[in-house]
Amino acid sequence: MLPRRIRYFIAVAEEEHFGRAASRLRIAQPALSRQVRLLETELGFDLFERLPRGVRLTPAGQVMLTEMQALEVQAQAGVGRARLAAEGRHGTLRLGLIESVAWQGLVPDALREYRQRVPDVDVSLSTMPTAPQLERLRQRQLDAAILYNPLEVEDLVSIRLASIPIVLAMPEGCPLLDLPEIRVRDLTGYPLIGFQRLASPKLFDDLNAALVRAGGEPTFISDPMNEAEMLALVSMGSGLGLANAMQVWRPPHGVCFAPVADLNVTQELHVLHRRDEDSPVLAEFLAVLGEQARAVGPEPLFDAV
Amino acid sequence: MLPRRIRYFIAVAEEEHFGRAASRLRIAQPALSRQVRLLETELGFDLFERLPRGVRLTPAGQVMLTEMQALEVQAQAGVGRARLAAEGRHGTLRLGLIESVAWQGLVPDALREYRQRVPDVDVSLSTMPTAPQLERLRQRQLDAAILYNPLEVEDLVSIRLASIPIVLAMPEGCPLLDLPEIRVRDLTGYPLIGFQRLASPKLFDDLNAALVRAGGEPTFISDPMNEAEMLALVSMGSGLGLANAMQVWRPPHGVCFAPVADLNVTQELHVLHRRDEDSPVLAEFLAVLGEQARAVGPEPLFDAV
DNA sequence: TTGAATTGATGCCAAAATGGTATTGGTCGC
DNA sequence: GCGACCAATACCATTTTGGCATCAATTCAA
Numbered sequence: 119m120l121p122r123r124i125r126y127f128i129a130v131a132e133e134e135h136f137g138r139a140a141s142r143l144r145i146a147q148p149a150l151s152r153q154v155r156l157l158e159t160e161l162g163f164d165l166f167e168r169l170p171r172g173v174r175l176t177p178a179g180q181v182m183l184t185e186m187q188a189l190e191v192q193a194q195a196g197v198g199r200a201r202l203a204a205e206g207r208h209g210t211l212r213l214g215l216i217e218s219v220a221w222q223g224l225v226p227d228a229l230r231e232y233r234q235r236v237p238d239v240d241v242s243l244s245t246m247p248t249a250p251q252l253e254r255l256r257q258r259q260l261d262a263a264i265l266y267n268p269l270e271v272e273d274l275v276s277i278r279l280a281s282i283p284i285v286l287a288m289p290e291g292c293p294l295l296d297l298p299e300i301r302v303r304d305l306t307g308y309p310l311i312g313f314q315r316l317a318s319p320k321l322f323d324d325l326n327a328a329l330v331r332a333g334g335e336p337t338f339i340s341d342p343m344n345e346a347e348m349l350a351l352v353s354m355g356s357g358l359g360l361a362n363a364m365q366v367w368r369p370p371h372g373v374c375f376a377p378v379a380d381l382n383v384t385q386e387l388h389v390l391h392r393r394d395e396d397s398p399v400l401a402e403f404l405a406v407l408g409e410q411a412r413a414v415g416p417e418p419l420f421d422a423v
Numbered sequence: 424m425l426p427r428r429i430r431y432f433i434a435v436a437e438e439e440h441f442g443r444a445a446s447r448l449r450i451a452q453p454a455l456s457r458q459v460r461l462l463e464t465e466l467g468f469d470l471f472e473r474l475p476r477g478v479r480l481t482p483a484g485q486v487m488l489t490e491m492q493a494l495e496v497q498a499q500a501g502v503g504r505a506r507l508a509a510e511g512r513h514g515t516l517r518l519g520l521i522e523s524v525a526w527q528g529l530v531p532d533a534l535r536e537y538r539q540r541v542p543d544v545d546v547s548l549s550t551m552p553t554a555p556q557l558e559r560l561r562q563r564q565l566d567a568a569i570l571y572n573p574l575e576v577e578d579l580v581s582i583r584l585a586s587i588p589i590v591l592a593m594p595e596g597c598p599l600l601d602l603p604e605i606r607v608r609d610l611t612g613y614p615l616i617g618f619q620r621l622a623s624p625k626l627f628d629d630l631n632a633a634l635v636r637a638g639g640e641p642t643f644i645s646d647p648m649n650e651a652e653m654l655a656l657v658s659m660g661s662g663l664g665l666a667n668a669m670q671v672w673r674p675p676h677g678v679c680f681a682p683v684a685d686l687n688v689t690q691e692l693h694v695l696h697r698r699d700e701d702s703p704v705l706a707e708f709l710a711v712l713g714e715q716a717r718a719v720g721p722e723p724l725f726d727a728v
Numbered sequence: 729t730t731g732a733a734t735t736g737a738t739g740c741c742a743a744a745a746t747g748g749t750a751t752t753g754g755t756c757g758c
Numbered sequence: 759g760c761g762a763c764c765a766a767t768a769c770c771a772t773t774t775t776g777g778c779a780t781c782a783a784t785t786c787a788a
Contacts, residue, residue: 119426119429120425120426121424121425121426121427122426122775124424135735136735136736136737137734137735137736145775145776145777146776146777146778147735147736147737148736148737148738148739148776148777148778148779149775149776149777150776151736151737151738152737152738152775152776153775153776155737156774161502161505161506161509162506162509163505163506163509163510164509165505167699167701168735168736168737169699169735169784170735170783170784170785171734171735171736171783171784171785172734172735172736173735173736176509176702177508177509177514177515177702177703177704178505178506178508178509178514179505180508180514181504181505181507181508181513181514182501182502182505182508185500185501185502185504185505186501188497188501189494189497189498189501192493192494192497193494195490196487196490196491196493196494197466197487197490199486199490200466200468200470200483200484200486200487200490201466201467201468201483202486203482203483203485203486203487204466204467204468204469204481204482204483205468208486209482209486210482394472394474396472397481397482398482399482427745427746440764441764441765441766442763442764442765450746450747450748451747451748451749452764452765452766453747453748453749453750453765453766453767453768454746454747454748455747456765456766456767457746457747457766457767458746458747460766461745473764473765473766474755474764474765475754475755475756475764475765476754476755476756476763476764476765477763477764477765478764478765
């Protein structure tokens with residue numbers, strides 16, 4: 119990865135002998151002689167002293183040799199790093215995700231496995247809501263996004279990773295906790311804390327449909343901006359909430375979770391990336407994520423609750 | 424000073440556009456296209472993503488760009504240093520010298536001036552006796568040697584720098600110090616400390632001849648190995664010594680120096696180098712030495728005593 | 729002292745690499 | 759759909775590089 123003439127110079131300088139250098143380079147001696155002469159002409163100063171018998175490096179030649187040998191090493195290393203990047207074993211993976219998925223389970227497991235497999239890749243994590251993730255993904259500020267229920271992402275590739283069930287969030291001491299099994303009907307009479315449809319339209323609609331179908335009569339008493347706010351209200355005893363099962367791993371103080379037997383609503387965890395993105399760094403990450411998703415199974419968190 | 428294809432790659436990567444890169448490189452676009460393709464084939468991985476409109480660097484290409492830009496800088500710098508060396512403004516000057524000449528006067532002045540003039544040259548000083556200096560000079564372990572009265576150096580170039588007078592070394596309180604002028608005859612009766620002829624044959628012979636000619640009757644009482652040992656004996660009050668005037672600048676404790684008016688013996692300070700040595704680093708150093716020698720004059724140290 | 733051996737340089741031609749012009753194929757914007 | 763844009767391809771010219779034979783200078787040995 120150095121110019122031919124420089125490689126030739128290094129060979130002659132190391133051998134201090136045109137003949138030996140030529141055979142080492144597998145070219146004829148006159149050709150080598152000429153290339154070195156041309157290099158000297160190009161540089162404007164001599165690299166070798168021509169002695170009656172053999173050659174010797176000039177002081178400038180000695181400096182040149184040292185410098186060019188160092189350059190060769192750096193060139194090799196540089197190409198090596200580029201090759202690692204081409205193989206996905208070096209580079210940067212910019213990953214956006216919903217905060218709660220990073221706590222436990224599939225995503226952190228996959229990240230741990232990925233870092234172990236390709237330790238030279240820098241993984242940059244940014245937790246943010248769905249909309250900003252999609253925006254940054256399209257703007258090439260992220261390489262992949264992990265979020266729930268993606269909508270209007272025909273321009274992106276979306277891979278389903280897992281179904282995360284919806285669980286009931288109750289304040290401590292809630293009578294429902296004593297039931298062997300909670301069903302939708304049991305919720306009748308309790309105030310329910312909802313959320314703005316805008317925050318997650320599909321979940322909102324799924325929940326409403328499921329609650330009605332199961333014979334419940336949901337009474338939503340407020341609509342906080344996000345899941346954390348909702349859980350805060352639950353914790354204050356304002357009512358019950360329906361939350362993503364991932365919250366189980368970091369229950370807010372004074373909040374208990376339990377599955378609702380006949381509420382068959384899930385959030386679909388997806389990983390998304392640009393359709394034109396073919397980086398091996400990303401490909402490897404997607405592969406690891408896929409393996410982990412298959413290993414964990416389709417509904418990993420129900421049992422854990 | 425990088426392979427053509429690498430330079431081309433850098434241009435295209437920086438422009439992210441083959442047409443612009445081609446005109447910047449003053450070649451036609453198809454030629455550039457082909458060279459980049461060939462580079463990719465050679466490397467075994469792609470550097471650019473070909474989009475319907477324009478190109479974009481792959482992750483490997485981005486790494487490659489960074490690496491190759493750094494390489495270009497290092498290559499430039501390396502050739503620059505070699506060029507400096509060719510102009511004598513960079514490199515290494517390995518100088519051997521007799522310890523005492525480095526203390527004051529011509530040699531340190533010249534070194535100071537030289538370092539100021541060509542600050543990029545590393546000067547390596549080794550103080551050693553005459554014989555090892557000549558040996559190492561011939562073995563190319565030194566570039567120049569500064570010593571007294573060189574003999575049998577027909578294979579080397581020898582340039583006379585200065586005549587250093589011989590002065591009388593006396594212990595403190597010596598009665599001779601009260602004389603307005605010391606002459607050889609005054610030394611009669613004092614024990615004289617000599618030195619082994621082998622250490623400096625010419626000085627030994629010169630001194631003997633001069634002492635006899637001036638009517639003295641030298642009585643040598645011992646023959647130490649070198650000047651430092653001799654001065655130590657003088658300091659102990661064992662007798663008087665005849666020393667190189669350079670010693671004046673670092674008088675051993677309890678030793679006083681004075682010229683001997685009618686002892687017209689000098690040591691000739693020479694700089695020597697190999698006959699085949701044409702390094703600009705050396706040439707510049709010799710020039711500085713020559714200037715300093717002319718500036719200081721033929722017998723600089725007599726006045727200083 | 730002479731002749732063989734060694735070593736790098738030179739002359740000449742062949743091969744390979746590189747460059748230029750014309751053109752194609754694909755996509756975008758109007 | 760038409761023109762503009764952009765890179766790729768085809769084909770030929772030019773430049774660079776390589777090989778072979780030979781030379782020139784010097785060394786070494788007989």
